[in-house]
Amino acid sequence: MRIRRYTGKDIQEAMLKVKMDLGGEAVILNTRKIRRKGLKGLFSKPLTEILAAVDDDIGQKRKAAETEKPKNVNYEKARIDLLETRISQMESMLKSIYNNTRNKEEQKVTEPLEEFESAKTENASLPLSNENSVKPAENPFSFIVKRLEENEIEPEVIDVLVQNIKQYAGNSESYNEIMTVAEKTVRDMLGQPQTINLRDDGKPTVVLFLGPTGVGKTTTLAKIAAEYSLNQNKKIAFISADTYRIAAVEQLKTYAEILNIPVSVIYTPQEIKEAIDCYRDMDLILVDTAGRSHNDELQFAELKALVNTAEADEIYLLLSCGVSRSACRDILKHYSFLKDFKLLFTKFDEVHVPGIILNVRYATGKPLSYITVGQSVPDDIEVVNVDSIARSIL
Ligand SMILES: Nc1nc2c(ncn2[C@@H]2O[C@H](COP(=O)(O)OP(=O)(O)OP(=O)(O)O)[C@@H](O)[C@H]2O)c(=O)[nH]1
Ligand SMILES: [Mg+2]
Structure with missing residues (x-):
């Protein structure tokens, strides 16, 4: 096992050095922020230090392969590897953002009662322990009123919201269902934002x-x-x-x-x-x-x-x-x-x-x-x- 320290101005730079030196098989043992030595260090941004290790066998094979390849090809390969990793991370981030937005869009188009119904079915498919684990001890309506008060909502607005939530939520006693309805009720009250509507008759x-x-x-x-x-x-x-x-x-x-x-x-x-x-x-x-x-x-x-x-x-x-x-x-x-x-x-x-x-x-x-x-x-x-x-x- 070979263990080495690498520093860079940020984690990406330090990782690039790890990959160039130890290859993609390297294991990261620790990362931390460090300061440069002396007075200069006090006034400059901290560096990132990575402690990385690689199995000796892999290290040997890599050394042998390295001698066959020109240095810059190796460097390029490491850069490409790093870029590929970043692209795949971005892909999965985009996918999760897309899925979240799509779920929200689907919720938005449903009518209050329909949404309430769909929340019911969605929640019905959750394991019972899941619902219980997020259910606070207090009554969901007391919780909602407390949150609205903490957010400095006017008492009159709180009354209207609570009435509407009760109306949409019917006799439900499920915390998750009531919270889904509450969020939808607040969204409805906020309405859709409107930006500048440019005229289309050629006038400014x-x-x-x-x-x-x-x-x-x-x-x-x-x-x-x-x-x-x-x-x-x-x-x-x-x-x-x-x-x-x-x-x-x-x-x-x-x-x-x-x-x-x-x-x-x-x-x-x-x-x-x-x-x-x-x-x-x-x-x-x-x-x-x-x-x-x-x-x-x-x-x-x-x-x-x-x-x-x-x-x-x-x-x-x-x-x-x-x-x-x-x-x-x-x-x-x-x-x-x-x-x-x-x-x-x-x-x-x-x-x-x-x-x-x-x-x-x-x-x-x-x-x-x-x-x-x-x-x-x-x-x-x-x-x-x-x-x-x-x-x-x-
Ligand atoms: N923190 C913060 N400051 C802002 C924001 N928008 C404007 N400011 C600051 O508020 C101050 C006043 O901004 P102005 O755009 O001059 O305000 P104004 O309404 O034109 O002011 P008057 O013409 O004097 O009525 C400036 O220091 C802005 O930088 C914001 O969203 N956040
Ligand atoms: Mg002004």
């Missing part, structure tokens, strides 16, 4: 971003612009209606420059029509608005005038996931003058509970859309994943 789609100060309007607009211009090859223009602060216009102009998107700045609500008209050859016009305090009546009146004059195709109301329930109720009251809008939640990365999403969705009945998960433009934005939110709420 005008989208307005509204929301409290600092919620992330400008950053989110830049993320969406990047997606549509870089990935979907759409022609985009920005309009900044945020003239309260010079810095705000500059912020948008910086994104516009990076993305090579034209910007115009308007100073009164009446100018918006003209600005939209200038961009009639574009696919998408994104309008950034000033973060106005909803407690400032004058500023808010101007915002209402802007909304009325713009006649935008879509309006996104941005809300930070970190806002308290009472502040959120107050914000929604002020924006209740909006008729049609979609809900866009920001700063999801800063919270631990997604309750606000369900609360606001219930209170407004408006569709969910995107969710932002960090400060990075353009990466930190996603379409709301209703399944994962429902799962995490329960």
